[in-house]
Amino acid sequence: MPSFTSLAIPALYQTSRQFVPRSMAATIRQAQFASKASKPDLVTYEEIDTLIHQGNKNVLLIDVREPGEVAQGVIPTSHHVPLANIQEALALPDKEFEARFGFKKFGKDDEVIFYCRSGRRSGLAFDLARQLGYSGARNYSGSWLDYEAKAKK
Incomplete structure (x- = not known):
């Protein structure tokens, strides 16, 4: 028993x-x-500010806004890949990615921070990157609106 x-x-x-x-x-x-x-997973303004001032080349900032929005201003050191192109971009071979977007493609373990205007699209880019195995992906949920407001102070 x-x-x-x-x-x-x-x-x-x-x-x-x-x-x-x-x-x-x-x-x-x-x-x-x-x-x-x-x-x-979430990044603060303070982390972004430190990243910019230290010039950390090991962390990429990716702006996923549309080209018209990018023309209004960007976070320094960021690169542009519109949200509509993220899935395709992450599937591209390294050399083709670099030729198309003008910067070296990040690896699946590399730290990459997505931002947009208010955090919604960057959240979608973050989710997609994580689903595709990019474990170093992070999201600046405050995004451009938060950065612009705090950087002016």
Whole structure:
């Protein structure tokens, strides 16, 4: 006959899992994923400002806005790849990517930060990059509006 513990422990585990709200389960999964990553997914203005002033060549800033929006201003050191071209761009071979966009393609583990006008499109670019295995992808959710407002101060 099995011991009480061998019967009770699995039963308790199954019961406790039933009562975890979905939102809490998602939070737990996100925390587990974040603990494996070296940096958080979201980038702050302060990180962007430090990145620009240090001239860190190991981190790429990618502007995913449309060309007309880019003409209004950009974050210094950033490169432009419109959101409409992101999926295609990430699938291009390195040399073809460089010829088309004018900068070296980043690797799947390299840190790359996406930004747009307000954070929505950069979030989409971030999600797509992560789905395609780019583990170093991050998102500046405040994006151009946040940068412009804080850089003026």
